[in-house]
Amino acid sequence: xxxxxxxxxxxxxxxxxxxxxxxxxxxxxxxxxxxxxxxxxxxxxxxxxxxxxxxxxxxxxxxxxxxxxxxxxxxxxxxxxxxxxxxxxxxxxxxxxxxxxxxxxxxxxxxxxxxxxxxxxxxxxxxxxxxxxxxxxxxxxxxxxxxxxxxxxxxxxxxxxxxxxxxxxxxxxxxxxxxxxxxxxxxxxxxxxxxxxxxxxxxxxxxxxxxxxxxxxxxxxxxxx
Numbered sequence: 001x002x003x004x005x006x007x008x009x010x011x012x013x014x015x016x017x018x019x020x021x022x023x024x025x026x027x028x029x030x031x032x033x034x035x036x037x038x039x040x041x042x043x044x045x046x047x048x049x050x051x052x053x054x055x056x057x058x059x060x061x062x063x064x065x066x067x068x069x070x071x072x073x074x075x076x077x078x079x080x081x082x083x084x085x086x087x088x089x090x091x092x093x094x095x096x097x098x099x100x101x102x103x104x105x106x107x108x109x110x111x112x113x114x115x116x117x118x119x120x121x122x123x124x125x126x127x128x129x130x131x132x133x134x135x136x137x138x139x140x141x142x143x144x145x146x147x148x149x150x151x152x153x154x155x156x157x158x159x160x161x162x163x164x165x166x167x168x169x170x171x172x173x174x175x176x177x178x179x180x181x182x183x184x185x186x187x188x189x190x191x192x193x194x195x196x197x198x199x200x201x202x203x204x205x206x207x208x209x210x211x212x213x214x215x216x217x218x219x220x221x222x223x224x225x
Contacts, residue, residue: 002037006033009025012025013084033086038066041088047200051204052214056091065091066086088107092223101118101214101218104116105203114187115187116211117217118217140177155186156186160181
């Protein structure tokens with residue numbers, strides 16, 4: 001699956017992020033980046049289904065679990081046309097984009113990681129997650145301790161509000177978590193781990209570790225798990 005050539009291509013793309021270079025090296029992209037990623041996605045279908053049948057492992061070249069390499073340059077200052085990483089999201093069947101509950105693998109030279117939960121949810125969804133936390137504080141504490149700990153290696157990532165969200169006081173016992181704009185647990189991985197023959201087995205085990213968090217988010221969104 002992923003190998004040294006995968007990382008070599010991504011490193012070179014970062015140094016030559018232009019359409020001419022990419023077109024000249026497009027076959028390398030197909031062989032060393034997209035094919036290993038699609039193989040990984042296809043193989044993940046069975047173990048992912050054992051965690052939950054409601055998350056999609058789609059090995060399509062376009063519109064599937066692998067995020068497109070082309071950057072949206074319409075609004076940002078960075079006008080380089082290509083992403084220099086591989087992003088793979090196994091999102092909930094009811095989701096339409098990367099902001100749906102899901103499991104994620106990020107492959108990038110010097111910055112590989114695995115993640116799960118919900119990233120940058122819209123305001124109504126964020127409110128639902130906060131409300132469920134407030135209604136079931138002990139369950140949330142149990143889940144967060146189980147998923148995010150020194151033992152698992154996962155930590156919560158993402159921005160937080162400076163002030164309490166509307167309807168919650170500063171002295172709320174869960175105020176730190178209630179202020180979060182994302183509910184996503186992240187664990188760094190090494191390049192060696194990404195290239196290991198056991199990558200599917202290893203990442204499936206990590207996704208299983210984070211499943212309680214994803215299930216909590218799904219419950220908040222009235223989605224099956």
